[in-house]
Amino acid sequence: MTTPPRIAVLCGGTSLEREVSMRSGTRVANTLTDCGYDITQLDVGGDLVAILRDGAFDAAFIALHGAAGEDGTVQSLLELLALPYTGPDALASTLSFNKPTAQGLFARHGIHVPRHVSLSQLAFRELGASAALDHIVDTLGASLVVKPARGGSSIGLTLLDSADGLPAAIMSAFSCADAVLIEQRIMGTEIAITVLDGNPLPAIEIRPKRGDYDFSARYTAGATEFHAPARLSDEIQQACADAASQAYRAVGARHISRVDVIVATDGTPFVIELDTCPGLTQTSLAPLAAEAAGLSFTDLCTQLVSFALRDA
Amino acid sequence: MRLDTDPYLDRYAERVQGLKTSEIRALFSVAARPEVVSFAGGMPATAHLDMKAVEAVAAKLIRDHGPTALQYGGGQGRVELREHLVNVMAEEDIPGHADDIVVTIGGQQALELVAKCFLNKGDLVLAEGPTYVGGIGAINSHQGEIQHIPMDGNGMRTDLLEAELERLKKLGRAIKYVYTIPNHQNPAGVSLSLERRHHLAALAEQYDLMIVEDNPYGLLDFADTRRVSVKSLIPDRVIYVSTLSKIFAPGVRTGWIAAPAPIRDKLVLLREAADLCPPNLTQMLMEAWLGTQPWQQQVRRFTNLYEERSKVMLASLAQYMPKDVTWTVPTGAFYIWVTVPGGIDTSMLLPKAVQRRVAYVPGRGFYADGSGENYLRLSFSFPETDRIAEGVSRLGELLYDERELREAVYRRTPPANESS
Numbered sequence: 001m002t003t004p005p006r007i008a009v010l011c012g013g014t015s016l017e018r019e020v021s022m023r024s025g026t027r028v029a030n031t032l033t034d035c036g037y038d039i040t041q042l043d044v045g046g047d048l049v050a051i052l053r054d055g056a057f058d059a060a061f062i063a064l065h066g067a068a069g070e071d072g073t074v075q076s077l078l079e080l081l082a083l084p085y086t087g088p089d090a091l092a093s094t095l096s097f098n099k100p101t102a103q104g105l106f107a108r109h110g111i112h113v114p115r116h117v118s119l120s121q122l123a124f125r126e127l128g129a130s131a132a133l134d135h136i137v138d139t140l141g142a143s144l145v146v147k148p149a150r151g152g153s154s155i156g157l158t159l160l161d162s163a164d165g166l167p168a169a170i171m172s173a174f175s176c177a178d179a180v181l182i183e184q185r186i187m188g189t190e191i192a193i194t195v196l197d198g199n200p201l202p203a204i205e206i207r208p209k210r211g212d213y214d215f216s217a218r219y220t221a222g223a224t225e226f227h228a229p230a231r232l233s234d235e236i237q238q239a240c241a242d243a244a245s246q247a248y249r250a251v252g253a254r255h256i257s258r259v260d261v262i263v264a265t266d267g268t269p270f271v272i273e274l275d276t277c278p279g280l281t282q283t284s285l286a287p288l289a290a291e292a293a294g295l296s297f298t299d300l301c302t303q304l305v306s307f308a309l310r311d312a
Numbered sequence: 313m314r315l316d317t318d319p320y321l322d323r324y325a326e327r328v329q330g331l332k333t334s335e336i337r338a339l340f341s342v343a344a345r346p347e348v349v350s351f352a353g354g355m356p357a358t359a360h361l362d363m364k365a366v367e368a369v370a371a372k373l374i375r376d377h378g379p380t381a382l383q384y385g386g387g388q389g390r391v392e393l394r395e396h397l398v399n400v401m402a403e404e405d406i407p408g409h410a411d412d413i414v415v416t417i418g419g420q421q422a423l424e425l426v427a428k429c430f431l432n433k434g435d436l437v438l439a440e441g442p443t444y445v446g447g448i449g450a451i452n453s454h455q456g457e458i459q460h461i462p463m464d465g466n467g468m469r470t471d472l473l474e475a476e477l478e479r480l481k482k483l484g485r486a487i488k489y490v491y492t493i494p495n496h497q498n499p500a501g502v503s504l505s506l507e508r509r510h511h512l513a514a515l516a517e518q519y520d521l522m523i524v525e526d527n528p529y530g531l532l533d534f535a536d537t538r539r540v541s542v543k544s545l546i547p548d549r550v551i552y553v554s555t556l557s558k559i560f561a562p563g564v565r566t567g568w569i570a571a572p573a574p575i576r577d578k579l580v581l582l583r584e585a586a587d588l589c590p591p592n593l594t595q596m597l598m599e600a601w602l603g604t605q606p607w608q609q610q611v612r613r614f615t616n617l618y619e620e621r622s623k624v625m626l627a628s629l630a631q632y633m634p635k636d637v638t639w640t641v642p643t644g645a646f647y648i649w650v651t652v653p654g655g656i657d658t659s660m661l662l663p664k665a666v667q668r669r670v671a672y673v674p675g676r677g678f679y680a681d682g683s684g685e686n687y688l689r690l691s692f693s694f695p696e697t698d699r700i701a702e703g704v705s706r707l708g709e710l711l712y713d714e715r716e717l718r719e720a721v722y723r724r725t726p727p728a729n730e731s732s
Contacts (some may be wrong), residue, residue, distance in 0.1 A: 014345050016663050019338035045345070112592045124720040131724070155335055168657075174717060175664040186350060204315070218424040219333040222318025229313075292313065 004036045005058040007305060008051075008083075012043035015066025016155050016176060019220065021269075024280035025063035031301050034063070052081055057223040059308040060085040062277055063302070066151055070277040071097040084312035088253040088276040095251045099149050099181045103252060103273075106221055109250040110269045111243055114262075116142055116183040116190040118149055130167070135183055137163040141277065143185040146170060148177035152275060154214050159185060181215045185271075188264040191230045193244035195257050196300075197307060200241040201289040204232035209289070221283050228292030232263060244267035245272050253308045258286050288290065321664045327433075327455050336674060339662050349703030350671040351690040354498060355647050358561045360617055369600045377596060382658060385592045387584040388576075389415020389568070393595045396602040397568050400559075403608065404530050406541045406637075412570045414579045417592045419528050419555035419567035425452040425579050425586070426524055426551055426569065431456040438476065439491040440468045442649070442678030442687065443526040444498045447491055447526065447580055451680075456488070458680035465640065467504030468492060470511040477519045489522040489551070494604060495539055496529040499678050499689035513545035526553045529645035532613050534619040550574055558645070559611045564594040606647065616691055618646065623629035627694040628701045632708030634715060639690075644674060646693040650693030651686060656714055658688040664714070670706040 011025020012018055027095040029041040042247035056080035060063045060083055072094035096102050107113050146169035147157040155177035158169035173180040176238035188205040205227040208217040217223045242258035261269045278286040343350045360691025394410035401408050416422040433455035450477045494504035525542045543550040555567035620641050629639055639650045659674040674686025
């Protein structure tokens, strides 16, 4: 009998998405343990490198969300330690985690993205950017999405229907990151496409039962209705899948990524962002997409481990 | 295909529909990390208990009374413990008999049982604004409606309570009870003045009110003052709630309710449906603690410790906070209530605070109506003094930075044609 792979499941940490990451990590660790893997679940902290260096692990499963885990920091350390890991590499992670950078990259590859502007705190503190806020509304309209330039789970995100709330929304985003991304709000069908090893899985349509797809709609079981595949024409579904695959290639992703898309009323898919460490909780989109493709959560986790070992 | 993340959704009771995951709760998960100086939780300094004495009491309990300690007990709680709890109340001159008492799983179960006993959907409770998060939770979980009565440095504004009672009377709106924490209030840190206690009692008589008097902190008084309880003024109108969590430790989950006999009987029946009985093990441990140990000395040690920590926090606030930030001066217990300049939303600011490795509870949590955005609660009970100074320094820097950034974001230059 061969020895089961020894896997470190990395989760937790001090990012704002720690709680979600703990849920993802625990679910992954339990699933892989049930499959016979030798699992160590690590709440990452100051001793991470020493534990990984001395732990004789075969691979690391990254179930981290937010800064450090998703922005290429942990990936760089794992590359330094020559430890195979799941998910996109350090560069792809860095590019994707910075939303304005990723959107610029997508646009250069001919992918539709919402019109947007990104402003740093420095721009306000030292360059008088507040004088440009009226121009933002003139350029992008008053229906806006204001969010931190880095980070996920809708923390610090505000949807606006008028210009009045713009400064408050910017302050809210600045509470999470040092730059803000202000986008034209695309009205349409919200979908998420998980790309698994280069192959787009069925699109998941997101319909919050009440209000917007905010933090509680994301993580309260039953608060959002999901449809798979999305209730869109075959032609539009294909256009969305193509856009997601293109975005995946544009940042140089591998193994898994979730591409968030809004399909405008005229059928144009706008790529909003690409998440290199998608949530793996009970209510997360990537596991739902896998389920819609006939892959159980166990299949998803074991495939990701096999990709990491394959690409070592 | 429709995918359900909660296939049981249609089966839940109506009161469960509003329960949802919150971003703030998720951020508290980061606050629990050792890198963060957390002023968030109201945690007693359990490391300062005499652990050798606790160990000896626990070992003796198991050795001498193991089978009883590990057996079921009665729904009202052990009479031996209830007699000791009467003595604890007597320390504050609060009248009571062992027979009036129902032992609960901490003060929180007491608040939940009271809400369950009295509230139908939409029933009105008046409470201080701000008030204890768990008190709000207990009332919300039974679909009660909370209306806040503002506070100042002398506790609940009973003049405003009177005005509100009159207004509600004219509207024909019934009030199920008034919920108050008169001593070292959570979160405000202040105590109800003697004059207002009498006023509250008089209003209860005049308007036929029941009062839920929640007193977890009364013995942790920095000036060793024993304040007049509302229960001592109008015993038949008060449901008194307390706990050993703050004067011993929350790990034993031992609280109690002292209530008029008919209410007590209903509470016992409700609690038997919930959990049959409080655990004999912790009840007997507390009997031994209160019966054989100098527990009042331990309470004094705790109080001195908390007073020292409160002084460090107050001095740090004076040193590090921007001039337009104000705070209460606690009369005892655990908390300081901080007011930040209007426009700053402390819920919105929490992610930034956590990233700067300091945590607090945003004011909104202490109001049922979603207000309280420019307040925050700091708990000084748990962190060591050097950590308190460090944490307040981080918070001060954060507020200075926030103010500067806010000014920059909200700054408006005049239109070009007016600027010359």
